[in-house]
Amino acid sequence: MDGNGRWAAENGLSRAEGHRRGAERIEEIIELCKDRGVKFITLYAFSDENWNRPSDEVLALMQLLRHFLVSKRGGMVEKGVRFRVIGDVERLPAELQKDIKETQELTKGGDRITMIVALSYGSRQEILRAVNGLIQKGVGEVTQEIFDEALDTADFPDPDLLIRTSGEFRISNFMLWQLAYTELYFTHTLWPDFDEAELEKAIVSYSQRERRFGMTSEQVK
Ligand code: IPE
Ligand code: MG
Numbered sequence: 001m002d003g004n005g006r007w008a009a010e011n012g013l014s015r016a017e018g019h020r021r022g023a024e025r026i027e028e029i030i031e032l033c034k035d036r037g038v039k040f041i042t043l044y045a046f047s048d049e050n051w052n053r054p055s056d057e058v059l060a061l062m063q064l065l066r067h068f069l070v071s072k073r074g075g076m077v078e079k080g081v082r083f084r085v086i087g088d089v090e091r092l093p094a095e096l097q098k099d100i101k102e103t104q105e106l107t108k109g110g111d112r113i114t115m116i117v118a119l120s121y122g123s124r125q126e127i128l129r130a131v132n133g134l135i136q137k138g139v140g141e142v143t144q145e146i147f148d149e150a151l152d153t154a155d156f157p158d159p160d161l162l163i164r165t166s167g168e169f170r171i172s173n174f175m176l177w178q179l180a181y182t183e184l185y186f187t188h189t190l191w192p193d194f195d196e197a198e199l200e201k202a203i204v205s206y207s208q209r210e211r212r213f214g215m216t217s218e219q220v221k
Helices: 004-010 015-035 048-052 055-079 094-106 123-137 144-150 196-207
Strands: 040-047 081-086 113-121 161-164 183-186
Touching (some): 004 015, 015 113, 015 196, 040 048, 040 055, 048 055, 055 081, 055 094, 081 094, 161 196, 183 196
Parallel strands (some): 081 113, 161 183
16 A cells, blocks of 8 residues: 555645555455455555654554554454455554454454554564474475465455555565466556546456466466
């Protein structure tokens, strides 16, 4: 969900306000995805590297996350949204960890869509956590299946589509393992402007791709 800061600057607002407007986009996008039959959506909200931002911005983001969880979780339950988090959760403030636990517990029966929020998330760090966990368990030989199970995303399928907003053409340490066969979509639109029409464009683009998974066109037809 990139571009909150630039959106704020363009509109003469603070970065914190940009993040607030960005957070306001989430509910509608989840609803639209759910209506389209999407079963899993991951939102990259705060990266491991984002800890290096100025402390007032980090604090504003942590407060916003708490506010988002507490104000939205009732609606999540009503709408059948299951909430989950991936990332190094233990680095987050204790109160936020508590809100996350409560929200996950409260929404665990949600069967319409799973909303996964990547918080304090970095893919390289996730991979190393998984590897060290396997070493500690004494696992001798690792298969793709064993490795998948050791990642934060163990309960979720690999993404079909990745959308990156704000005109940046990079992966930025997001799901490096899981994205092996994901379709990539990049748009110049800043996240706070990402609306139904923008989502539609991304889905149309995705629907025109031929996913061959290394095979020939004839094989997958
Ligand atoms: C939001 O956008 C992503 C978060 C880290 C919360 P940015 O804050 O990266 O916005 P830009 O890149 O400065 O425009
Ligand atoms: Mg950015």
